[in-house]
Amino acid sequence: MDFLKEFLCFLRTRKKYWLIPLILILLLFSLLIVLTQGSALAPFIYSIF
Template sequence: MEFLKDLWSYIRGRRKWWLLPLIIILLLIGLLIVLGGTSIAPFIYTLF
């Protein structure tokens, strides 16, 4: 949560709105990689 708050204040402070979708996608991919290594993996794969 603290991370998201910091990220938001950085984007707002720097007015780098165009980076937001890029960072979100990268974070989602990262999340997928992390979760892919756990027991949740089979449920993720059925989504695709």
């Protein structure tokens, strides 16, 4: 949690607000890949990339 607090403080002080949507999209894609690994949806997910 310290890393998260420090990272958010960095974004706030450096005014890098445009990074927040990018990071959220990357987290959502990684979560999608981890949760559907080994399922029937895997071939469809890999075709996205």
